[in-house]
Amino acid sequence: MIIKHLTVDDNLQEFPANAGKEFPLTVHYTDLGDWATPAVPWHWHRELEFCVLLQGRLEVHTTHDACVLGPGEGYFINGNVLHRVEGEHGGCPVYMTQLVDAELLAGAEGSVFARKYLEPVLSCRELELVPFQLHSTNQRQIIEHVRGAYEAVDGAVEGYEILARNELSMAWLLMMKELPQTVRTGQNSEDQTEVRVKKMMLYIQEHYAERISLDEIAMAASISTRECLRDFQQRLHTTPFRYLIDCRLDAAARRLLSTGQSVTDIAADCGFASGSYFTKLFREKYRVTPLAYRKKGAGE
Numbered sequence: 478m479i480i481k482h483l484t485v486d487d488n489l490q491e492f493p494a495n496a497g498k499e500f501p502l503t504v505h506y507t508d509l510g511d512w513a514t515p516a517v518p519w520h521w522h523r524e525l526e527f528c529v530l531l532q533g534r535l536e537v538h539t540t541h542d543a544c545v546l547g548p549g550e551g552y553f554i555n556g557n558v559l560h561r562v563e564g565e566h567g568g569c570p571v572y573m574t575q576l577v578d579a580e581l582l583a584g585a586e587g588s589v590f591a592r593k594y595l596e597p598v599l600s601c602r603e604l605e606l607v608p609f610q611l612h613s614t615n616q617r618q619i620i621e622h623v624r625g626a627y628e629a630v631d632g633a634v635e636g637y638e639i640l641a642r643n644e645l646s647m648a649w650l651l652m653m654k655e656l657p658q659t660v661r662t663g664q665n666s667e668d669q670t671e672v673r674v675k676k677m678m679l680y681i682q683e684h685y686a687e688r689i690s691l692d693e694i695a696m697a698a699s700i701s702t703r704e705c706l707r708d709f710q711q712r713l714h715t716t717p718f719r720y721l722i723d724c725r726l727d728a729a730a731r732r733l734l735s736t737g738q739s740v741t742d743i744a745a746d747c748g749f750a751s752g753s754y755f756t757k758l759f760r761e762k763y764r765v766t767p768l769a770y771r772k773k774g775a776g777e
Contacts, residue, residue: 489559489675489682491522494576500638501578502645504630509533510569513731513774514763519561519678519713524576526554527623527648529609533570537562539605540671540712546608551620553607553652556599559671559712560606567764573627575645582646594649601660607652615651622648673698674712677705678720685724686748691717725749726762733767734774740767 484492495501503524509515528537529551537544537552539560546552554560556579564570579599583591598604609616609623626644629637680697681689694717695705709717729747732738738746744755759767 489520489679491520493522494524495578501581502626502630502641503576504627505574505576506571506631507574508569508571509564510571513734514727515567515569516563516727517561518727519559521557521559522576523556524578525556526552526574526576527626527645528552528554528572528574529620529624529627530570530572532572533568534565535562535570535572536565537606537608538714540674541603542606543714544606544608546610549611549620551609551623553609555601555604555606558605559675567762573624573631575623575627575630577645581642582649594653597660598653598656604656604660607655609652615654619648619651619655622651670708670712673700673704674708677709677717678713681717681721681724685721685728686746688748689721694721721748722758723762726759729755729759729767730763730770733771743767 486492494503501524507517509517530546530548532548534548535546537546537554537560539554539558544552545565579595583595585591609619611617611620622644626641626648629640629644634640676698677694680694684693691702691705695702698705698708700708705717709715709720713720715723725747729743729749732743732747733740736743740756741752744752747755749755749758756767759770763770765773
């Protein structure tokens with residue numbers, strides 16, 4: 478399945494990819510050059526995510542971790558983890574992902590597979606991101622198994638359900654070797670800081686076109702402005718206002734490609750006080766002017 482946009486609900490959760498499916502594994506092929514912006518914004522989903530990069534370089538961010546991957550490398554993101562990906566330096570990488578329900582690998586509830594191999598990883602809140610890089614023999618083997626699962630499903634070969642599950646089971650077993658012993662003592666407790674950050678991100682996304690203050694952003698999570706600044710820096714490595722500007726710029730980029738509005742009107746509708754300030758910030762992020770971005774998107 479080729480995807481060109483992300484669909485999330487009011488809590489930044491991506492709509493379940495495997496809902497109602499007998500075989501709870503979905504494969505995606507993504508070319509960020511086809512997206513309105515070369516980035517997949519912050520979101521989360523309950524499914525486990527495996528990815529292999531085919532072209533370009535990809536930056537992967539969670540609230541606690543980050544990595545940069547080159548062609549042929551990949552990653553695992555745990556379930557319910559807030560994350561985003563983007564092309565390094567604005568590039569447009571191509572990659573394939575798999576969203577898989579943990580039950581596919583765990584089998585029956587209470588099974589040895591669930592208890593011994595899945596639950597220690599799923600219950601560890603500290604484990605968000607595991608990169609797979611080519612310099613490691615073990616990680617190369619993980620990548621090969623992940624690719625094998627993708628190719629089985631994508632090609633719909635005979636028995637692809639069994640083949641894909643077997644490939645991902647082998648990838649999981651090898652991945653366990655990459656994890657520290659402390660993972661097995663992880664507690665399945667809710668990260669209150671992450672909950673607050675999600676609330677503030679959602680508030681900004683809902684009100685980005687308005688004049689909003691730091692106090693209003695902090696109030697969305699019922700915390701002080703000082704805690705707000707600290708939480709954003711700790712989890713997203715940015716400030717609330719930088720995140721607000723990015724939301725405005727992303728919204729403007731989408732409008733440039735999907736509407737015939739003037740640059741001045743788009744700037745105003747997306748919360749910028751002046752067209753010149755908008756153009757300056759847009760050029761800093763996308764390395765082209767708004768008009769050039771629109772022409773490029775139209776294939777001119």
